[in-house]
Amino acid sequence: MKGRNPIERCFPVLLFIPSFVVILFVIIIPLVNSFYLSLTNYVLLQPGTGKFIGLENYVKILFDPVFHQAFKNTLLLMIIAVNLELWIGLGIALLLYKEFPGRGVIIPLLVTPMTVAPIVVGLQFKWLFNEVYGVVNYILTQLRIINEPLAWLIQPNIALIPILIAEIWQWTPFMILVMTAGLQSVPKDLMEAAEIDGASALQRFRYIIFDHIKPILWIALTIRSIDVVRIFDVVQIMTGGGPAHATEVLGTFIYRTALVDRQFSYGLAGSYIAMLISILFAWYLFRQVRKVVE
Amino acid sequence: MSRAYVLKAVKYILIALILIVVLFPIYWIFLTSIKSEKEIVAYPPIFLPRGLTIEHYIHVIYGYSGLTKFSLFPSYLMNSIIVASVSTIFSVFLALFAAFAFSRFRFRGRDALFLLIIMLRATPGIALSIPLYIFYRTLGLDDTLLGLIIAYTALNTPFATWLLAGYIDEIPRILDEAAEIDGASWWSVLWKILVPLSRPGILTTALLIFVFSWNEFPIAFVVTSSVASRTATVGIYTFMQEFFIDWGGMSAAATFMYLPPIILAFIAQKALVRGLTFGAVKG
Numbered sequence: 001m002k003g004r005n006p007i008e009r010c011f012p013v014l015l016f017i018p019s020f021v022v023i024l025f026v027i028i029i030p031l032v033n034s035f036y037l038s039l040t041n042y043v044l045l046q047p048g049t050g051k052f053i054g055l056e057n058y059v060k061i062l063f064d065p066v067f068h069q070a071f072k073n074t075l076l077l078m079i080i081a082v083n084l085e086l087w088i089g090l091g092i093a094l095l096l097y098k099e100f101p102g103r104g105v106i107i108p109l110l111v112t113p114m115t116v117a118p119i120v121v122g123l124q125f126k127w128l129f130n131e132v133y134g135v136v137n138y139i140l141t142q143l144r145i146i147n148e149p150l151a152w153l154i155q156p157n158i159a160l161i162p163i164l165i166a167e168i169w170q171w172t173p174f175m176i177l178v179m180t181a182g183l184q185s186v187p188k189d190l191m192e193a194a195e196i197d198g199a200s201a202l203q204r205f206r207y208i209i210f211d212h213i214k215p216i217l218w219i220a221l222t223i224r225s226i227d228v229v230r231i232f233d234v235v236q237i238m239t240g241g242g243p244a245h246a247t248e249v250l251g252t253f254i255y256r257t258a259l260v261d262r263q264f265s266y267g268l269a270g271s272y273i274a275m276l277i278s279i280l281f282a283w284y285l286f287r288q289v290r291k292v293v294e
Numbered sequence: 295m296s297r298a299y300v301l302k303a304v305k306y307i308l309i310a311l312i313l314i315v316v317l318f319p320i321y322w323i324f325l326t327s328i329k330s331e332k333e334i335v336a337y338p339p340i341f342l343p344r345g346l347t348i349e350h351y352i353h354v355i356y357g358y359s360g361l362t363k364f365s366l367f368p369s370y371l372m373n374s375i376i377v378a379s380v381s382t383i384f385s386v387f388l389a390l391f392a393a394f395a396f397s398r399f400r401f402r403g404r405d406a407l408f409l410l411i412i413m414l415r416a417t418p419g420i421a422l423s424i425p426l427y428i429f430y431r432t433l434g435l436d437d438t439l440l441g442l443i444i445a446y447t448a449l450n451t452p453f454a455t456w457l458l459a460g461y462i463d464e465i466p467r468i469l470d471e472a473a474e475i476d477g478a479s480w481w482s483v484l485w486k487i488l489v490p491l492s493r494p495g496i497l498t499t500a501l502l503i504f505v506f507s508w509n510e511f512p513i514a515f516v517v518t519s520s521v522a523s524r525t526a527t528v529g530i531y532t533f534m535q536e537f538f539i540d541w542g543g544m545s546a547a548a549t550f551m552y553l554p555p556i557i558l559a560f561i562a563q564k565a566l567v568r569g570l571t572f573g574a575v576k577g
Contacts, residue, residue, distance in 0.1 A: 011480055015395040019388045019451045026426065026448035027414075034425035092312060095305060106309065108560045110316055115555035115566070117509035119527040120548045123534065124319040127326065127541055135322060135339050169319065174570060181567050219571055223415075230418040233511040237531055251420045251512070258424050259516065271421035278416035286412065 038268035045262065057269035067270065069245050070253035071277075073160065077249065078228040081167045086221060088168070089175020094205070096176070097183050107180065114173045122237035125166040129153060136162075153239050156246035163247055166234050171227070175220055182216035183209065218292045222285040229278040250274040320552065327351070327545035334542050350542035354550075367547050369521050370529030376439055377514075377525060378507035378554075381446035386500050388447065389454035394484050396455065397462035398470065404459075411452045411572060419512035422449075427516045437519045445517065446507045453569075454499055460573045461495030462488055498565030505558045508551075526551055 038057055042050040061067050092110070096103060113121070129136050129152040137149035152162050186209050194204050232251030235241060241252030254274060258267025326334055328346045357365035396404055426445060427436060435441035469491070470483045478486070489496065511527040518524045524532070530547055537543060558566070 012395040012399040015391040019392045019455065022384075022388065022444065022448040022451060023410075026445050027422070030425035030429035031422075034428055037428065095308060095312075106313065108563055109313060111563055111566065112320065112556055112559045113316060114570075115505055115509075115559045116320070117511070117527050117551050117555065119509075119511045119530055120323075120551045121319075123530060123544060123548050124323050126534075127545070128319060128322060130541075133335050133337055133339060133541075138338050169316070173316070177563065177567050178571060216571075223571060226412075226416045229416065232418060232420050233527075236511075236515075237534060251418050254418070254420050254424070255512075255516075264424075264428075268424060271418070271424055274421050275417050278418065279413055282412050282416040 034268050035272060038265050038272055040265050042265040043262055044259070044264045057266050058273065061266065061269050061273060066245050066248060067253060070241075070248040070250050073247060074229060074231065074249045077160070077164060077167065077231060078225055081164055081171070081228055082221060082224045084168050085172045085175050085224060086217070089172045089220075090179050090217075092172070092176045093179030093183055094209075096180060107177070111173045111177055113170045114177075116170065118170065118233035119237055121166050121170045122234040125162050125169070125234075126153065126238045129162040154243055156243050159239055159243060159246045163235055163238055166238065167228070167231065170234075171224060174224065178216060178220045179213065182213035185216075186212045215289070215292055218289045222282070222289050225285060226278060226282045229274070229281065250277075323545045323548050324552075326541055327549045329542065331542060350540075350546035353540075353543045354546045366521050366524075367526070367529055367533070367550075370524050370526045371550060373439060373523055374508055374526040377442045377446060377523075378504050381443045381450065381507050382500050382504045384443065384447040385450040385454045385503050386458075386496060388451045389458050389499075390484070390489065390496070392451070392455040393458035393462055394488060396459040398467070407452060407456060408572070411456055414449060414452060419510070420516070423513040423516035426513065430517055436517055437523050439523050441517055442514060442523055442525070445513055446510065449513075450503045450506060453572075454503055456572060457499045457502075457565075457569055458492070458495065460568070461492040461499075464495075465491050495565075498562040499569070501558050501562050502565055502569045505554050508554050 037050070039052060039054055040050045041053050041056075096107065128134055131137065131149060131151040131154060134149070134152070136152070137146070140146045141149060150158060153159050190208055191204060194208055199207070230251065231249050232255070235247055235249050235252050236255065239247040241248040241256060250270070251274075254267050254270045256267075257263045257270060261267075325341075325343065327350050328348065329340065329343045330345060330347050330349075333340045333343050333345075354365055354367045396407065430436040430441050435444070465488060470478075470487055473483050473487055474480075509527065510525075511531070514523075514525045514528050515531065518528055526547070530544065530551065533540075533544055533547055
């Protein structure tokens, strides 16, 4: 399919121009521009700043204990949340595997959390974990799991738990949905044959289902891991990174330094480090996925 | 009572429990939005209220008498609707062109597109929002609806392109080749054949992008600063800072936010799987 005249030949390239212009304008130019700013000592709304200082901000941030805390928390959330989501999601997907009356309604109901705005999810859980009127405290004291109502979002040593639960509530449905799609790819006749041959449910899971869904499992794991690195909305509305940086994540760190403390160039340096970490991480995981899929 | 029967019962009970856990937070916010002030702050919490009220909705829509003359939330909602719908239309149009090129012409660029999507997906929104804010301030685009519309269009277009290219790939090439032999231009192949045939894909992609924009927080949070462009997610956040004890009002505001996402969950689950796994899982 070759174009017949020069205009036709250029046509495919012309098709990209509008998208390219918008992306250049919103993503590339600002990123290049502020990369330069991150190499200066620019402070928001303070004239006379903006002197070139090279990599000073980057060096400083690597030794910043708050940044370490943010990095640690982001990693911790990622490891715990993604693993729990994966196994709970897989369990639920297996439960929903066989056709039964009502399945068609139950799946969309179970999927709803992942489409809700993270800011609203944060609001929900902030209310559920409220230290005075919260339902969570009520239920846990009734079940005698805790003796006294806990100040979930105020006590530094437990403040990460409500955030973790909000994250798991919102994203386990993603795993359910992806696993359900994956389970459909398991050949039905293979399962039936194994059942007739007397393979136990566990054996069928291990040798047939798990083998078939492994690539999808990896993809889901990768996507969710990348997502957690970006976590911001839920934390910002629930704790703002507090108390005393106990729930600080990369997102809240960047926001606070750049816009609250007005250390613009310093916050930008944080942004670029966060971007670098996530992109390298994404790249690594996708390479792993490719290996598993092939 | 056979063993199979017991197993089935256990399964249904488990599913019911899971449903309760999943839906409870949403139910609880909705319930809070229609409870009286007194029942909201009752302890133990009231699971089935005696009387219902719409006063919180009135507060959210018309404001509190005494505190402020009118509420800003309806304007925030309006901003969200405008920004999400206009940017969705732009993204889908731009993406259709690019997807068409990816799907119907030989390109090496497809890997590059995927890389761009992954990079965008991996970039924290807040990390992108600060550079954007500086840039917008110099152009006077900060705190404008147009600024947000352009930002969301740019962020969603690569993703929409990827999805739409997947849908167009599924249309047999023979159809557009036949049309081309009959003398149709590429332009009319796109609009008369490919677009009508991929309409369900286009609609679900649009719905997905709409909800992404509707739910977006970090960029709107940084780039907007007043009612001129503040969207509903930012509205809820500021509401929380200013009226942090008014759980009824906040819940009423949140209830408005649920509508588009719930519609999405019900009519486009398949697109959700496909969309959120970048087409890796067809759903």
